[in-house]
Amino acid sequence: MTEAGWVALEWSSAVLGACYTFLAAFEKRIGWIFAIVSSVMFVVYYLHRNYTGQAVLNVYYVIMGIYGWFSWGRDTTSIPVTRKPLAFHAMMLAAVVAATAGVAWLFERYGWSESPRMDAWVGVFSAVATWMMARKLIENWAYWCLVDGVAITMFLTADPPMRAYALLFATYVVLSVVGFWRWRRTMRAS
Numbered sequence: 001m002t003e004a005g006w007v008a009l010e011w012s013s014a015v016l017g018a019c020y021t022f023l024a025a026f027e028k029r030i031g032w033i034f035a036i037v038s039s040v041m042f043v044v045y046y047l048h049r050n051y052t053g054q055a056v057l058n059v060y061y062v063i064m065g066i067y068g069w070f071s072w073g074r075d076t077t078s079i080p081v082t083r084k085p086l087a088f089h090a091m092m093l094a095a096v097v098a099a100t101a102g103v104a105w106l107f108e109r110y111g112w113s114e115s116p117r118m119d120a121w122v123g124v125f126s127a128v129a130t131w132m133m134a135r136k137l138i139e140n141w142a143y144w145c146l147v148d149g150v151a152i153t154m155f156l157t158a159d160p161p162m163r164a165y166a167l168l169f170a171t172y173v174v175l176s177v178v179g180f181w182r183w184r185r186t187m188r189a190s
């Protein structure tokens with residue numbers, strides 16, 4: 001593929017990824033289709049750029065996209081928006097930090113990523129946040145804010161920078177705030 005083709009793939013996958021998050025914030029089931037398509041595109045791009053963690057993460061997103069599609073059912077009432085207690089998140093965060101350290105070590109050891117520590121952080125935290133989104137746990141939006149901040153840095157410090165993805169993840173921060181606000185309203189109404 002030419003350089004222009006890679007740039008087109010980067011930007012088009014970013015636009016589809018933003019569409020997914022916007023639709024998820026409004027609890028629209030069709031968003032999972034955007035998640036699946038953009039994730040396949042991300043896999044190809046990340047493999048090209050040697051971001052193994054992001055490529056593997058996006059294979060997981062394809063699977064979670066299918067899971068989310070069926071989990072959310074045909075209407076928005078199939079699974080309610082809920083929350084978990086603080087103890088759940090303390091345990092979850094401890095496990096995620098430990099898993100991130102292990103994955104980062106693997107990436108460094110075998111040269112599987114241009115940015116092993118950030119790639120591991122974004123990959124592990126994103127996997128958990130995606131599972132939480134598919135289960136409609138409202139806290140997923142806070143996890144996404146943590147993930148997206150690191151991802152923005154990772155993409156801007158890449159050589160060459162992945163500007164479309166940095167912009168996408170900055171958009172994700174805004175959409176995460178919108179998603180939290182909308183889901184909280186939904187949760188209070190039910």
